[in-house]
Amino acid sequence: MLAQAENYLQKYFGYTSFRPGQKEIIQNILGQTNTLGILPTGGGKSICFQIPALVLPGTAIVISPLISLMKDQVDALNLAGIPAAFINSTLSSYEYQHIVAGVQNGEYKLVYVAPERFGSMAFLELLNDIPISAIVFDEAHCISQWGHDFRPSYRSVVAELNNLNQKPVIAALTATATRDVADDIRRLLSIEEENTFITGFARENLSFHVMKGVNKRDFILQTIKKHKNEAGIIYTSSRKETDQLYQFLKGKNCSAAKYHAGLKEEERKEAQDAFVYDESEIMVATNAFGMGIDKSNVRYVIHYNLPRNVEAYYQEAGRAGRDGTDSICYLLFAPQDIQLQKFLIEESSLDPQKIDQEYSKLKDMVNYCHTEKCLQSYIIEYFDEDAESIQCGKCSSCLDERKSIDITQEALMIFSCIKRMGERFGVTLTAQVLKGSNNKRIREMNFNKLSTFGLMKNRKEKEIADMINYLLAEDYLILTDGKYPTVKLSAKAVPVLKGQKRIYMKINEPGPVQETEENNELFEMLRKLRKKISDEENVPPFVVFADTALKEMSR
Ligand code: ADP
Ligand code: MG
Ligand code: ZN
Numbered sequence: 001m002l003a004q005a006e007n008y009l010q011k012y013f014g015y016t017s018f019r020p021g022q023k024e025i026i027q028n029i030l031g032q033t034n035t036l037g038i039l040p041t042g043g044g045k046s047i048c049f050q051i052p053a054l055v056l057p058g059t060a061i062v063i064s065p066l067i068s069l070m071k072d073q074v075d076a077l078n079l080a081g082i083p084a085a086f087i088n089s090t091l092s093s094y095e096y097q098h099i100v101a102g103v104q105n106g107e108y109k110l111v112y113v114a115p116e117r118f119g120s121m122a123f124l125e126l127l128n129d130i131p132i133s134a135i136v137f138d139e140a141h142c143i144s145q146w147g148h149d150f151r152p153s154y155r156s157v158v159a160e161l162n163n164l165n166q167k168p169v170i171a172a173l174t175a176t177a178t179r180d181v182a183d184d185i186r187r188l189l190s191i192e193e194e195n196t197f198i199t200g201f202a203r204e205n206l207s208f209h210v211m212k213g214v215n216k217r218d219f220i221l222q223t224i225k226k227h228k229n230e231a232g233i234i235y236t237s238s239r240k241e242t243d244q245l246y247q248f249l250k251g252k253n254c255s256a257a258k259y260h261a262g263l264k265e266e267e268r269k270e271a272q273d274a275f276v277y278d279e280s281e282i283m284v285a286t287n288a289f290g291m292g293i294d295k296s297n298v299r300y301v302i303h304y305n306l307p308r309n310v311e312a313y314y315q316e317a318g319r320a321g322r323d324g325t326d327s328i329c330y331l332l333f334a335p336q337d338i339q340l341q342k343f344l345i346e347e348s349s350l351d352p353q354k355i356d357q358e359y360s361k362l363k364d365m366v367n368y369c370h371t372e373k374c375l376q377s378y379i380i381e382y383f384d385e386d387a388e389s390i391q392c393g394k395c396s397s398c399l400d401e402r403k404s405i406d407i408t409q410e411a412l413m414i415f416s417c418i419k420r421m422g423e424r425f426g427v428t429l430t431a432q433v434l435k436g437s438n439n440k441r442i443r444e445m446n447f448n449k450l451s452t453f454g455l456m457k458n459r460k461e462k463e464i465a466d467m468i469n470y471l472l473a474e475d476y477l478i479l480t481d482g483k484y485p486t487v488k489l490s491a492k493a494v495p496v497l498k499g500q501k502r503i504y505m506k507i508n509e510p511g512p513v514q515e516t517e518e519n520n521e522l523f524e525m526l527r528k529l530r531k532k533i534s535d536e537e538n539v540p541p542f543v544v545f546a547d548t549a550l551k552e553m554s555r
Pocket of ligand 1: 046
């Protein structure tokens with residue numbers, strides 16, 4: 001049977017060899033063993049079930065989450081000379097009758113259906129009437145509530161399968177490999193752990209970059225210019241932002257299309273086709289765009305906003321370079337996007353446990369933006385704790401040649417300043433006060449009278465803001481919720497204030513502040529602050545003791 005599989009790979013798909021994982025998965029399914037295949041986006045999951053469907057007698061039923069995706073896959077199969085059809089709500093009653101008759105006559109090797117179809121008696125009867133070669137769960141993570149795209153209807157299919165009077169082999173395919181999700185899929189679909197096939201998650205042709213503090217629109221225009229005549233996707237986290245960015249790019253005469261769930265079906269179809277067939281170079285979209293879309297020559301993916309978790313990020317960014325050619329993934333990081341994601345999480349669920357879990361995933365995503373570790377390695381280790389650390393050599397962390405420097409002194413200055421400003425202001429204003437910017441707002445608030453005003457005047461305002469953001473990412477500081485988030489000190493700052501812990505960060509020159517004649521007053525203050533804190537026998541509640549410490553400093 002394997003020889004036949006290899007023959008079909010060539011005959012129908014025109015490929016000479018299998019990609020990693022494909023052969024093992026196909027062999028397993030052909031042997032009638034329930035199988036879970038975990039391959040990265042673009043790894044070639046479709047063939048893993050399409051070839052067994054061709055080899056085995058009967059019809060394979062493929063459960064697929066998106067209607068648009070089914071049509072594309074079925075069209076592609078028909079073009080390749082493979083008899084396939086789909087059954088979903090877009091069919092007219094005439095088409096439906098026609099296809100059902102075809103299914104009854106065993107005319108199709110594959111039939112794609114939406115999971116909701118399993119709620120129909122007529123459909124279940126149809127399944128009992130025909131020999132089924134396999135039941136396939138494409139995008140199988142949709143079955144798990146730990147996945148990033150849970151669909152209750154996916155899960156309902158499981159119960160219906162048990163009522164069928166035949167027990168076909170089950171194949172589940174996904175790009176999501178977190179342990180929770182994989183466990184869930186295996187449990188629900190009765191797949192043994194040893195019948196799970198995971199291929200390496202590294203996407204060697206992709207380079208990952210986190211861009212901080214860039215002007216997002218300028219950055220996008222530059223990137224588009226650099227990739228003239230090449231395809232790129234820009235993801236935003238809201239429909240409104242997609243609309244606005246699309247308008248902006250149109251105003252700059254860029255060849256762009258847009259896609260989000262608020263558009264009419266025809267508009268979405270038109271945009272998708274324009275992009276897939278290279279009529280529009282740039283697709284501006286929400287995360288509604290892309291699942292199952294097989295466009296291989298996407299050269300870059302830009303995330304305009306912070307994605308909500310690493311799974312979603314890797315799946316979306318992974319749409320770059322499916323043809324194996326070098327491609328780039330940029331994430332444009334701005335701390336206020338964290339608030340936006342928190343808001344979306346709050347909106348998305350009422351289940352407090354689920355919300356907590358989403359928050360914790362968001363935190364891993366934020367940490368990705370501030371880690372100094374290789375970004376490809378960070379992602380792989382996120383999915384597989386046992387994975388070995390690598391250095392991809394081309395991500396923004398690997399390319400960051402700056403040295404890690406002890407920034408404990410500057411962290412203390414930042415902590416003091418935040419405290420002096422009453423913990424009621426955001427990153428920008430705090431950075432301006434530390435820089436000693438003499439602007440109107442600062443004068444109005446009398447912040448130019450603070451002892452911390454201009455404490456860090458040897459640095460650029462942006463560098464100070466970067467440090468504050470780094471301290472936020474490392475949890476020494478917290479950003480409050482709300483429309484105008486403010487920076488506060490967290491409990492993790494205490495050991496730093498007490499001199500028990502030092503903080504390191506990769507920063508630009510000048511390196512850490514050195515004690516000189518000019519600033520020895522400042523160092524004296526810092527010494528007193530530290531002494532005061534270590535002298536405290538019983539550490540009082542943090543806020544109180546920071547206040548005391550700061551009084552000491554401003555004396
Ligand atoms: P995904 O894993 O994201 O579902 P697809 O099944 O859509 O990926 O496949 C991604 C691309 O890889 C498609 O263009 C497909 O034709 C191609 N592909 C799949 N298997 C092979 C192979 N063995 N050799 C070469 N290209 C392949
Ligand atoms: Mg797929
Ligand atoms: Zn790297």
